Amino acid sequence: DTAVSQTPKYLVTQMGNDKSIKCEQNLGHDTMYWYKQDSKKFLKIMFSYNNKELIINETVPNRFSPKSPDKAHLNLHINSLELGDSAVYFCASSPRGGPGELFFGEGSRLTVL
């Protein structure tokens, strides 16, 4: 009964490959997010979707393409992976409006060799 689940947890791949990370939430939230956490632990918002519609795209390279088939799922596809893409990617969700808490998934550690 995990609230926000993402797969895979670990991903090791070569430069230039394409990979996807999947995220699902069973909390009934309207809004879902992707955050990138680099080696210095900085949590940077990448995308936010509200009920399948993109509402935030924080100057992320267009090699990153989020897809939300329904409001419970937000997947992240990355093309032509680069070394700098190595990070932990966190999916999160929050209810519409208040009370405001952001629920994070366990994270997906991506290593690009």
Added chain:
Amino acid sequence: GENVEQHPSTLSVQEGDSAVIKCTYSDSASNYFPWYKQELGKRPQLIIDIRSNVGEKKDQRIAVTLNKTAKHFSLHITETQPEDSAVYFCAASILANFNKFYFGSGTKLNVKP
């Protein structure tokens, strides 16, 4: 967009001492300020939050203060314990139809036994 600055980046205290982490934000429209704790290898989790209509909130050993005029807020942990060791993130958010969360750069707290 919102810019959240957090200090210090690392903080080392003796068990039983107090710890204070400070954050500033730039967008006066921000109205919700959560604090997240991230233990090593785990997801960030909410520990306390405060809304813009409140100046202070306390939950056992943890308290948060907010100064809207100066646009800064702080986390106070009293009687620190080794299990408080973690990375702490402040965030600023605008609770509206579509919540947007912007995080500070994190503070690594080390509580020495």
